Amino acid sequence: MSGTPAELPEGRFDLAVIGAGATGLWAALCAAEAGGSVCLVSRKPLAESASFHAQGGLAAALEPSDTPELHATDTLAAGRNLCRSPAVDVLTGEAPGIVRDLVDRGMKFDREPDGELSLALEGGHSRRRIIHAGGSRTGRELTGTLARMVADQDGIEVREETSATALWSDGERCHGVITDRGPIASRATLMASGGAAALWRRTSNPWGAIGAGPVIASAAGAELADLEFCQFHPTCISAPDTPTDGALITEAIRGEGAILLDDSGERFTDELAPRDDVTAAILDRIEQQEGREIRLDLGAIPPEKFPSVFAMLEKAGFSPGERPIPVAPGAHYMMGGIAVDLDGRTTLAGLYAAGECACTGVHGANRLASNSLTECFVFGRRAAMAGLDETPAEPGEIPGWRFEPPTAATREAVWNLAGPLRAGSELEQLVGDPYPLAGAIGKTALAREESRGGHRRTDFRETRAVLDHRHLIFLPDGSIEPRRWE
Numbered sequence: 001m002s003g004t005p006a007e008l009p010e011g012r013f014d015l016a017v018i019g020a021g022a023t024g025l026w027a028a029l030c031a032a033e034a035g036g037s038v039c040l041v042s043r044k045p046l047a048e049s050a051s052f053h054a055q056g057g058l059a060a061a062l063e064p065s066d067t068p069e070l071h072a073t074d075t076l077a078a079g080r081n082l083c084r085s086p087a088v089d090v091l092t093g094e095a096p097g098i099v100r101d102l103v104d105r106g107m108k109f110d111r112e113p114d115g116e117l118s119l120a121l122e123g124g125h126s127r128r129r130i131i132h133a134g135g136s137r138t139g140r141e142l143t144g145t146l147a148r149m150v151a152d153q154d155g156i157e158v159r160e161e162t163s164a165t166a167l168w169s170d171g172e173r174c175h176g177v178i179t180d181r182g183p184i185a186s187r188a189t190l191m192a193s194g195g196a197a198a199l200w201r202r203t204s205n206p207w208g209a210i211g212a213g214p215v216i217a218s219a220a221g222a223e224l225a226d227l228e229f230c231q232f233h234p235t236c237i238s239a240p241d242t243p244t245d246g247a248l249i250t251e252a253i254r255g256e257g258a259i260l261l262d263d264s265g266e267r268f269t270d271e272l273a274p275r276d277d278v279t280a281a282i283l284d285r286i287e288q289q290e291g292r293e294i295r296l297d298l299g300a301i302p303p304e305k306f307p308s309v310f311a312m313l314e315k316a317g318f319s320p321g322e323r324p325i326p327v328a329p330g331a332h333y334m335m336g337g338i339a340v341d342l343d344g345r346t347t348l349a350g351l352y353a354a355g356e357c358a359c360t361g362v363h364g365a366n367r368l369a370s371n372s373l374t375e376c377f378v379f380g381r382r383a384a385m386a387g388l389d390e391t392p393a394e395p396g397e398i399p400g401w402r403f404e405p406p407t408a409a410t411r412e413a414v415w416n417l418a419g420p421l422r423a424g425s426e427l428e429q430l431v432g433d434p435y436p437l438a439g440a441i442g443k444t445a446l447a448r449e450e451s452r453g454g455h456r457r458t459d460f461r462e463t464r465a466v467l468d469h470r471h472l473i474f475l476p477d478g479s480i481e482p483r484r485w486e
């Protein structure tokens with residue numbers, strides 16, 4: 001890698017964290033509380049994080065008849081024989097403790113009149129286990145609380161309005177992060193830059209979710225995994241050519257009784273099946289009724305239960321109490337990302353990753369609803385703790401490579417060529433896209449010759465048992481290696 005000789009900036013942090021969504025804020029807090037010096041690189045505004053926008057909540061087995069094992073069973077079933085089961089055990093086993101920890105720190109989750117935590121139901125869950133705040137304002141409440149805790153922590157230096165543009169890597173080891181305001185040296189670096197669903201034109205995600213983390217990590221020498229798996233959320237508002245197109249209507253609303261109706265006003269699917277099934281049912285029905293839209297009937301839902309959703313719909317000109325809302329699938333969550341072990345370790349020494357930019361394999365081919373906020377906390381803490389154990393190394397040269405964001409043409413191409421239904425002849429056209437992650441998505445989706453979870457090929461409609469637990473690893477040289485994770 002060509003570059004300029006390293007000029008050590010003043011001091012070296014124990015941990016540099018890239019991204020201030022739920023994962024980054026929480027990981028920074030955990031590391032600082034454990035005595036580490038932390039630099040948190042935060043691209044403002046806070047509302048650019050997906051965490052801020054989260055509506056439904058986070059999943060944990062807390063109801064008396066529920067157990068982490070039942071939560072794991074549901075997660076594995078949704079993941080379509082592609083989940084890494086030790087990661088699932090970690091997620092579901094540590095989730096209840098995370099909720100108790102957040103409550104002890106003052107996080108105000110919604111409660112029932114008897115004082116117990118209010119637990120919602122979402123698709124694919126066999127029990128009520130979604131903890132939420134402010135109705136459907138969970139993300140806003142969570143990130144606000146975490147940001148206040150971070151601001152009160154002396155051990156965290158926050159670099160606001162700062163973007164990571166590369167890793168300080170010699171291809172063998174990461175020594176910190178290069179930002180648009182200069183290099184930051186650190187013993188360990190934690191990528192917490194969020195997902196990539198905004199690479200698809202039609203998306204529920206804020207603009208920042210363009211997969212910068214995987215692009216930067218791959219350029220620095222780390223492996224990526226499962227890039228062919230994006231989750232398309234079934235109920236994004238369909239309002240083409242308006243700013244509301246793609247906005248999410250939380251699944252928790254279907255948990256409370258909202259129903260999906262076809263063109264003739266008939267129900268046609270189980271609204272609480274896992275997301276890939278509901279999305280597939282909607283796409284099939286839209287095709288059968290020659291492109292005419294599907295609607296979500298909210299007539300039975302008390303607006304005070306989901307105030308922010310109803311306010312958003314009314315502001316956009318809908319009358320949710322009177323007329324069902326047109327909906328269609330939109331890109332929502334990236335299951336793939338930077339390949340990591342259960343402690344967030346990437347294949348590049350000194351580099352860790354957690355949250356949506358990482359791929360532990362916990363979600364398999366289809367994430368179970370509300371497991372991702374839980375993931376941010378469970379794996380964010382584990383990665384922060386593991387990072388503090390890194391031994392310092394002499395930094396090498398500062399690399400010359402810098403991150404370039406995708407163009408509107410790339411987002412259009414990713415939606416058109418690698419959308420909820422994709423074919424080999426279309427994916428081939430994406431392989432040469434100038435944005436590296438778009439090309440990598442095209443390549444891996446082309447290599448997976450089957451349909452599974454979020455990946456549906458019109459030219460390979462069946463799921464092939466021989467590909468169970470077989471992950472496609474995208475190597476830094478651009479080649480693909482199948483690997484088995486149990």
Ligand SMILES: Cc1cc2nc3c(=O)[nH]c(=O)nc-3n(C[C@H](O)[C@H](O)[C@H](O)COP(=O)(O)OP(=O)(O)OC[C@H]3O[C@@H](n4cnc5c(N)ncnc54)[C@H](O)[C@@H]3O)c2cc1C
Pocket residue numbers: 018019020021022023024041042043046048049050051052053054055056057058059138139162163164165192193194195204205206208209212213248332333354355356357369370371372373374376
């Ligand atoms: C509308 C919506 C609703 C959702 N609802 C739920 C839900 O109810 N339950 C659930 O479990 N999940 C939900 N999800 C998914 C969940 O919110 C995300 O998976 C999770 O919040 C990701 O957290 P994160 O910390 O990994 O990333 P993010 O919250 O996206 O934070 C990443 C941060 O990194 C910043 N960043 C990116 N690149 C750089 C860079 N180069 N330099 C510096 N900073 C950078 C971003 O701007 C962002 O602020 C929802 C997602 C959306 C979009």
